[in-house]
Amino acid sequence: MNYFADLHIHSYYSRATSSQLNLEHLHSWGQMKGLRVIATGDITHPKWLAEMREKLVESAAGLYRLRDDARTTQREVPDACASDVHFVLSGEVSTIYKKDRVRKVHSVIFLPTFDAVEKLQKTLDRIGNIHSDGRPILGLDTRDLLEITLETDPRAQFIPAHIWTPWFSVFGSKSGFETLEECFEDLTPHIFALETGLSSDPPMNWRLSMLDAYTLVSNSDAHSPAKLAREANLFQTDLTYDALFNALKDKKSDAFWGTIEFFPQEGKYHMDGHRKCHSCTTPAETIKNNGLCPVCGKPAVLGVSYRIEELADRPPGYTPPDAKPFKSLIPLPEVLGEVLDVGPTSKRVEQLYHHLLQELGPELDILMKRSLSDIRSVGGDLVAEAISRMRDGKIEPIPGYDGEFGIIKIFKEGEREKILQQGSLFVRPDSNKVDTPNQATFEKQRRQKVQDVEREYGLNDEQRLAVEHRGTPLIVQAGPGTGKTRTLTHRLASLIETGDAQAHEILAFTFTNKAATEMRSRLEKLSGDDAKRMTIETYHAFGAAFLRQQESFFERDDKFQILSPIDSPVFRNELARASGEKISRSTLEKISFLKAQGHSPESAQEQMGERAKQLSAIFAHYERLLADQNAVDFDDLVNFPVRLLLQCPELRRALQARHPILAVDEFQDINKAQYELFRLLAITARDVCVIGDPDQAIYGFRGASAVYFNQFTHDFPQATSIRLKRNYRSAQSILSASLQMLGRNEEQHLWSAMSPEVKVHIEVSPTDRAEAEFVVHRIEQHLGGTTFFSLDSDRVDARGAAEEYGFSDFAILLRSRRLASPLMEALTRSGIPYQCIDDSASAPQVFAHFIAALLNPRRHNDAELFEEMKNHLSVADVHEFENALKELVEIDLPSIFDWLVKNSKQDEEIRFLKKTKELARAFGDNKDQFLDALMLQKQIDSLERADRVQVLTMHASKGLEFPVVFVIGCEDGIMPHYLPGQPLDVDEERRLLYVAMTRARRHLYLTRAKKRALFGKEQQQDPSRFLTAISAHLLQYEQRQYKRRKDNQLSLF
Structure with a gap:
């Protein structure tokens, strides 16, 4: 059986698609186009699956047909077009992720059963948002998406979509790969076909020998039913799911005849240029311009022709011996539009189109099979002549570029009274005079790819002083981005290299497990296997390991369990029964605060007096309950080792002898108990180095204090102090604004060699929901668009995006998770993947x-x-x-x-x-x-730097950095943060904002809302007092009201 199949379309659940992309209209339009098999599109969307299950029934093995009682639009189909239409379950998925650089790849997935579709949905729903868009955006490696697909069903199929599209494809100039193997790695053998897209045709793809093993397919990627079959595939096989894909997998078989093509010049990314500059250039012209737009001077959007020239290893005109046939067509409404000298969507074209279908049959038959005499008898001489010229390839193309579709002209000037697009505003090349640059030119002038990687740099003078220092204890004050971890790891590696330390002697304390892992990783690169013999732990992990080595201690044995009473309802209930008091989270936090200061129930009452009597009684029951359960809490993991070391000199001397080399990271964040543990080890240590920044002390509510910076110099008066001043992270504008907000002298504290690039943005929105929409808009702009809609609707401007960002390059920082709801709603609505993290214990x-x-x-x-x-x-x-x-x-x-x-x-x-x-x-x-x-x-330890936008509390952002940072809610009452009945530490709140601002590398947005929903009611908000200290010349104010753009169907013309 011969039949046409269109295997890549969308439903009305995809953004920027027609509301008529439902099963009823797809069924009727498929008949009018001449298709026997149509993709359903959007199989990842749960509501679309429910609708398909309701309206489709299996017609052949793995294919489906519309139920008879659902064919409500059949009356619109001319009798000459009526036929059976079958559906194949398929959908497109967008993946945006980091793999060397930012990658944005679209793929089409096919499945044979609804159960398999449901299984795939369940898997993808755990990874990202599949509810907001029929073509979901996932922060997932495309290779992993292929693996998930293959694991879903043994008959699952996977085809890379429109492989040359600059923005969203496996070979795209903006975010693609050089080879399929780079993308799919070990799973590359499971790729058997490639979708060439509207902007290329088979001869362009034949120029790449690396594509010879793959079947080239073409599909419409229709965003409205009328666009079906603008590209399609011709099969000569049985009408079953397996027969269809077996035909594609066997290149030697005639079961797959070939493809129906757009003229590639009509595709919207065929040539290079800038749509907004009205500039279109050929690859040769682009090379002469060094890849820049001749109008604005920024990097041009490189089209498919350029990219193919770049990767081709064969000359134009080469045809492989096993090449499949193809036929280039112009959609019939466009042909009729030129004939009638009107637009292809005009009423006159619609009337003539349906008249031709009524008399001659489906569109593809008219364009390819019906005799010119039949066409002339129904449509007239001009229609017959236009189709004749199209069949012979006698056309005048005006190529598309940068999202602007091209135009295929059939009649030359003088052959019609008017010529379409006369006096066009767009500067386009003469397609008959397109220079083809040779491969040597491309090799010589291959465009430089922007890589978002950490710049390698040596130690600066201040860092080298810290690394090479010997003889006295060392305290290093290292501001944000000054290479703190780099300096500390190089120092430890230097101690081993110079023979001043053995690896097993080194004990390094970090603040988080994540920081410990990073330090070990860096030291492995510097010191090899020696790094494995170092002890690099958090205080709590070190304390737990130390206590495990003791047979018994303070009514516990070495089989003790670690509890988090604050997170355990069972423990709280037991404590309430034992104490006879209601136990709140606040009560447990107060007990933890007291223990962090080294207090017992007795000493707490002595210090706090009568007002702490009730708390001390609960504290005593708390301690008794832990002992009875052979349990310790987190504070005990530091307090108990300190008590043991003080009580047992032999144990203390043994531990001191084991670790004579001591280093402490984030020294500003230690509390009294942690400092006491450090001091007990440091007093006999051969080498001591602590590093941190008092300006980033943000954990006072947990008992931490930067006072121990001064205590260190008091306890070790011979200590040497070094300050690291050069920042390698942030643009100078960000540093200057942050230091001014903090009230520090810029020159004395931090400087950056990076240019300011942009000012710090302050955005004032009318409401918190408008603020959230602003954030989503900006993320899409920096990404260069997450979807074709973002680009084609001018929601983003694609010109000259030298920066390449993935989702994980964005952080949204909140003073409190109470601010997260509007943001999560906006991100979800836009299909942007995200994860929300704070610095508490792990959520589950x-x-x-x-x-x-x-x-x-x-x-x-x-x-x-x-x-x-x-x-x-x-x-x-x-x-x-x-x-x-x-x-x-x-x-x-x-x-x-x-x-x-x-x-x-x-x-x-x-x-x-x-x-x-x-x-x-x-x-x-x-x-x-x-x-x-x-x-x-903790949650922050398990933070996946997966390709998701990170929604973090400001505390959780400590130690992280991102190219683009949004600090949300810069309002009085939020910054500084007021809580009824709680003491306010304005200085610590200021330092917390300083930490948040200095997470940004290139772009910093400080946003606020005039009205915000807090504690169940909408409140008027005033700007944060902290921002008034920032000089106006560093800021760019934007005050706009953002209204969400309606997702309308986009016209091709």
Whole structure:
């Protein structure tokens, strides 16, 4: 059977598509076009799946037809066109991610059954947002998307979409790869076909020998039903899912005849240029201009012709021996528009179009098969002549560029009274005089690709002083972006290299597990295997390991468990029963604050007096309860080692002898107990180095204090002090604004060799929702658009985007998670993937407690554990839960995690459990070490630098950096942050904003809203007092009201 198939379209659930892209209109338009197989499009969208299940029934193995009672538009189909139309389940997915540089790739996925589609949706829904757009945007490696597809169903198929499109394709000039192997790696053999796109045709692709192994297919990528079949595929095989794809996989078979093509010049990315500059250039002209637009001087958007010239290894005109046939056509409405000298969507064209279909049959038959005499008898001489010229290739193309579709002219001047596009505003090349540059020219003048990588640099003078210093304790004050971690790791590597230290002697304290991992990684590059023999830990991890080595201590033994009472409802309930008092989170935070200062219940009451009597009583019950459960909290992990070292000189001397080389990162963030542990080790150490920045001390509410910077010089009066002043992270405008806000002298504190580039933006929005929309707009602009709609609707300006950003290059920083809701709604609505993180214990901490209870023989009461877990697990009642527990305690850790994943309710928790299962494997049978690592995890430690926008609290952003940063809610009451009944530390709040601002490398946005919904009501907001200290010349104010643009169908013309 011969039939045409259009295998890549969209539904009305995709952005910027026609509301008529429903199954009914696809069915009728497919008949009018002459298609027998049409893709459904958008299989990743849950609502579209529900509609397909309702209206489609299987017609052949893996293909579907519209139910008879759903064919409500069949009356619109001329009798001469009526035929059977079958649907294949397919959809396009957009992936934007970092792989050497930012990649933006579109792919089309095919599945044979609705169950397989549902399975794919469940997997992708855990990765990103599939509900906002029929073509979802995922922060996922395309190779991994292919793997997920293959794992979904053994008959699943995967085709890279429009492979040459500059912005969103596997070979695109803006964000593509040089080879398929770079993109798909080990899974490349699973790629069998490539979609060439509207802006190229088979002869252009034949010039690349690396594509010889692949079948070239062409599809319409229709955003409205009328655009179906503008490109299509001709098959000569059975009408089944497997037969269709087997034909594509066997290049030697005649089952796939070839393709129906657009004239490639009509494609909107055929040539180079700038749409807004009205400038279109050939590849040769672009090279002469060094890749720049001749009008504005910024980098031109390089089209498909340029990119093919760049990668081609064959001359124009080469035809492979096994090349499939193709035929270039002009859509019939465009032919009729030129004939009638009107637009292709005019009423006159519509009337003539339907008259021809009624008399002659489907559009593809008219364009390819019907005799010119038949066409002349129905449509007249001019229609017949136009189709004759099209069939012979006698056309005058005006090529498309930078998102502007080209125009294919059939009649020359003088052959019609008017010529379309007469007096065009666009400067376009004469297509008959297109220079073809040779390959040597491309090799010599190959455009330079922008890589967003860390610039390699040597140690500056101040860093070198710190690295080479010996003889006295060293305190290094290192502002943001001054190379703090680089300096510290080079210093430790230098100590080993010069023989001043053995690797096993080194103990380095970090503030987070993530920082410890980064430090180890850097030291492995500098010192090789020596790095593995160093002890690089957080205070809590070091303390836990130290206590595990003690047979008994303070009514505990070495099988103790680590608890987070603040995150454990069961512990709170037990404490309430023991104390007879209601236990709030605030009460537990106060106890933790006191313990961080080294207080016991008795000493706390002595210091705080009568007002602390009730708290001290609860504190005493708290301590008793932990001891009875053979448990410690996080504060005990530091306090108990300090007490043991003070009480046992032999233990202290042994530990001091083990680690005579001591280094501390983020010294400004340690509390009294941590400083005491450090001091006990440092007083006998051979080499001591601490590094940090008092201006970034932001954890006073936890008992941390920058006062220990001064305490260090008091306890070690011979210490040497060095200040690092050169910033390698941020543009100078960002540094200057940050220092002014903090009240510091710019020259004395920080300087950057990076040019200001742009001013710091201050955005004033009418509401918090408008503020969120502003953020989404700016992200899309910096990305160069997340979708074709963003580019084609002028929502972003593609000109000269020298910066290449992925989603993970953006951070939105919040003083409180209470501000997150409008942002998350706006990001979700726009299909932008994101993750929301704070610096608290890991969000699914409840699972950590549950696993600890399973593995610890003194686990909590089953009924109370059920109460804690019932909102997280799909278990009917406590009896079912108890039965499950009996089975779980008898199985291994991986099997426990499999059960939890199966029974968990929330996607975030499922991701946490899968990741934690991998963590468990690393510890083997050592359950105690695994539980320690699990309990000591914080959200920020598990931050995935996946391709998602990071929505972070300002505290959680510490230690991170991003090219583009938005600081949200720069308003009084938020910055500084007021909480009723809580003391306000204005200086620490100012330092916190300083930390947030200095996370930015290139672009910093400080935004505020005039009205904001807080605590259940809308409030008028005043600007933050902190911003008044910033000089006006560093700022760019923008005050606009953003209205979301309606997603309309885009016209081709």
